[in-house]
Amino acid sequence: MSRRRWGKAWPWVMALLVCAPMLAGGYVLSYDMVFVPRLDIARSDVWGLGSATPRAVPSDAVVALANLVVPGWLLQKVVLVGSLVAAGAGAMRMLERFGLGAQVAGTTWYVWNPYVAERLVIGHWPLLVAYAALPWLVVACLQVRAGEGVRWWRWVVPLAATALSPASGVIGAVLALSVCGWRRCGRVVVVAVAVNLPWIVAGLAHAGTGRSDPAGVAAFALRPEAGLGRLGAALSLGGIWNADVVPDSRSLVTATVFCVVLWVVMVVGAAAAWRGGPAREPVRALAPAAVVGLVVALLGAYVPGLLEWVVEFVPGGGLLRDGARYLALLAPLQAILVAAGLTVLAGRLRAGFARWSVLGVAILLPIAVMPDLAWGAGGRLQAVSYPAEWEQAREAIADSDATGDLLVLPFSAFRAPAWNDGRVVLDPAGRYFPRSSVVNDDLVVSGKVVAGEDERARAVASALASEDPAAALRAEGIGLVVVEEDAFGADELDTVRAGLEPVFSGDQLTVYEVPPTRP
Structure with missing residues (x-):
């Protein structure tokens, strides 16, 4: 040569x-590098039209378009x-x-x-x-x-x-x-x-x-x-x-x-x-x-x-x-x-x-x-596969007739799942599932909380802490809730779960519908 x-x-x-x-x-x-099998192009947050600050615009839209063929x-x-x-x-x-x-x-x-x-x-x-x-x-x-x-x-x-x-x-x-x-x-x-x-x-x-x-x-x-x-x-x-x-x-x-x-x-x-x-x-x-x-x-x-x-x-x-x-x-x-x-x-x-x-x-x-x-x-960077349950949960969400956005619990931004070898990553569920989602944009750095900018996320956090979380979530436009059972804090959600209707249950994920508000 x-x-x-x-x-x-x-x-x-x-x-x-x-x-x-x-x-x-x-x-x-x-950390912030999250790719999923297919990013739903119809989601409003992909185009920066959600409530969160549009930090991933237009990168999410480019990925969603590319996912149509790749x-x-x-x-x-x-x-x-x-x-x-x-x-x-x-x-x-x-x-x-x-x-x-x-x-x-x-x-x-x-x-x-x-x-x-x-x-x-x-x-x-x-x-x-x-x-x-x-x-x-x-x-x-x-x-x-x-x-x-x-x-x-x-x-x-x-x-x-x-x-x-x-x-x-x-x-x-x-x-x-x-x-x-x-x-x-x-x-x-x-x-x-x-x-x-x-x-x-x-x-x-x-x-x-x-x-x-x-x-x-x-x-x-x-x-x-x-x-x-x-x-x-x-x-x-x-x-x-x-x-x-x-x-x-x-x-x-x-x-x-x-x-x-x-x-x-x-x-x-x-x-x-x-x-x-x-x-x-x-x-x-x-x-x-x-x-x-x-x-x-x-x-x-x-x-x-x-x-x-x-x-x-x-x-x-x-x-x-x-x-x-x-x-x-x-x-x-x-x-x-x-x-x-x-x-x-x-x-x-x-x-x-x-x-x-x-x-x-x-x-x-x-x-x-x-x-x-x-x-x-x-x-530090190794390829892993999403658990099979994630695709099953995705199908359940796609088949659901519930109206409203998706909420992933526990309500925190990052995860360290065992199936990712314990490596810290921005919760992939926010992009994986085919619904616009509300995510917690507070960031914890060295034990100190840097407050996020999404007012709707703060409203959802207040709803979760209310006496009737299900009704409060419905009022905030949440139609589906996904609980990551292997995440820290998942065992502290009994009050929230009580008012929800399960539509998919697995070892790692549970999908709930938020029942409509009764007159």
């Missing part, structure tokens, strides 16, 4: 090294492998102005970094799709910036790919604006608004309740990693709020040393770009977006009061709560600086063997210091 062909194969090698155990039959269910298990594998391959291939394209060794090394850092590892484990797959689209967007927007003729789809398609969720849509728009520059951004701004309209419109429909609990600022603040403090964590593309999804290798001294070496290489690359050369224009174009990403990521940690005011009083301000998401804006710039720095350092070595040895080490070092991204994030 020639060197160029080997370079093109490298993104596939990395993607398969990460995703191999996820390719087994079944679904990978981890089963959920296959769609998830295509999304996961495809995102990593597309991220690597895009980085290779973005860095092709550099020599092959530096190009591959920069690509490795773009794919194999804490941001990708942490967002993969926490299940933010729309963010990973957007991340994969960023280098392709950079390539096209650099051509727009230079005044070159570029086919419209080369920048429209990656820009649309970033718009699967509100936060990723903002990331794509900021990056496109930064790279195109103020003078040539007109068309791009119009298209950026257009592709983000689904969640913008859905958000405006919830504008009255679009404010968030300010307690979430502290809960979601960027955390120190690798012994480098918060700023060091951000500059190494880490620092996610949930410590449980951070690779164990990030606590080792090797991670600290690697980050210092990485920054030295980037500084060399920045100096080379300052003097001119192939990195100069990309660095100038990407620097504003990187600054925005870094500032937003650090707001909750260093200026919490300001961010608390924003999320409490500005509709949609909660988009900034998990600021570490916006570190994606640093990644293209860092990949270019790594490639530029290695080009300079390798160029000072006269012997070809020495030069390629340095580049080889640079290519493999990110993998060596964070090996627990490999093989399903060190075994």
Whole structure:
């Protein structure tokens, strides 16, 4: 295999090294990553028309449409492998102005970094799709910036790919604006608004309740990693709020040393770009977006009061709560600086063997210091199958004549079912069954409750605590109740069950109809 062909194969090698155990039959269910056999396209919440804040708009709608022709298990594998391959291939394209060794090394850092590892484990797959689209967007927007003729789809398609969720849509728009520059951004701004309209419109429909609990600022603040403090964590593309999804290798001294070496290489690359050369224009174009990403990521940690005011009083301000998401804006710039720095350092070595040895080490070092991204994030991500009872319960719900929405109990957002090997996941029942559902959007972080934004969810919680839960649930428009018998708290629902009519009973699930209100 020639060197160029080997370079093109490298993104596939990395993607398969990460995703191999996820390719087994079944679904990978981890925190917010929930795929089901078929997401019902007729559900109002899929389109952001439910009572909950539309955080999964339009990603749920895209999945529901895709499920018309592609089963959920296959769609998830295509999304996961495809995102990593597309991220690597895009980085290779973005860095092709550099020599092959530096190009591959920069690509490795773009794919194999804490941001990708942490967002993969926490299940933010729309963010990973957007991340994969960023280098392709950079390539096209650099051509727009230079005044070159570029086919419209080369920048429209990656820009649309970033718009699967509100936060990723903002990331794509900021990056496109930064790279195109103020003078040539007109068309791009119009298209950026257009592709983000689904969640913008859905958000405006919830504008009255679009404010968030300010307690979430502290809960979601960027955390120190690798012994480098918060700023060091951000500059190494880490620092996610949930410590449980951070690779164990990030606590080792090797991670600290690697980050210092990485920054030295980037500084060399920045100096080379300052003097001119192939990195100069990309660095100038990407620097504003990187600054925005870094500032937003650090707001909750260093200026919490300001961010608390924003999320409490500005509709949609909660988009900034998990600021570490916006570190994606640093990644293209860092990949270019790594490639530029290695080009300079390798160029000072006269012997070809020495030069390629340095580049080889640079290519493999990110993998060596964070090996627990490999093989399903060190075994954290494994495919499992939904129990047979779930499909039986789905059929019972589909056959029910009861009107109203679905409620899943116990009324909590996350589960750790034994059939998922005890791994924490957002309750899949909210998407699995063919009815719009009301879910509890309160979030417990380190023992503290961050209040949700769904007023109807709060009303349902009050109904469950009332003297006649069945009548109160019917008044709230609930027609069916599913109890997950293996979930924590299921044995405390006797009062609620007393007024309901069972239509399906199993070891793990029980489906009830809420009887109509008697006159």
